[in-house]
């Protein structure tokens with residue numbers, strides 16, 4: 001199995017998910033868009049370090065990585081809200097109730113996936129797998145994985161970071 005050429009910018013476990021995507025494609029340059037999606041799903045946006053990390057591991061010139069990241073308007077280059085909630089909509093989480101969690105977050109905070117509350121306090125995105133399927137339905141809140149959620153506990157977690 002091919003190994004990552006360069007280690008991640010930090011110890012943050014979310015880099016493992018990013019590396020996992022690149023590994024699935026054999027660290028081929030063809031994995032660029034898919035990998036950028038994974039970075040965004042995991043972190044909410046693409047920063048300099050992330051773009052550099054992806055460029056080095058996929059052997060793509062940084063200028064091209066930057067070009068792709070800025071060309072598509074679904075990629076964010078800046079952090080969105082003060083807090084970032086990622087709800088997993090992968091199969092395991094979906095089956096165990098992720099749609100009801102999203103619906104409740106929408107109802108209580110008036111945000112849909114891809115949106116930030118008008119006061120800029122919370123951004124919501126969805127992921128295709130957070131690598132925590134055993135904890136389904138799972139979400140991350142500011143990078144911390146929360147599992148076995150239901151609509152009430154998900155709302156409580158978001159409210160807790162907003163206090």
Ligand code: FES
Nearest residue numbers: 088090093130132
């Ligand atoms: S499907 Fe949700 S963590 Fe894997």
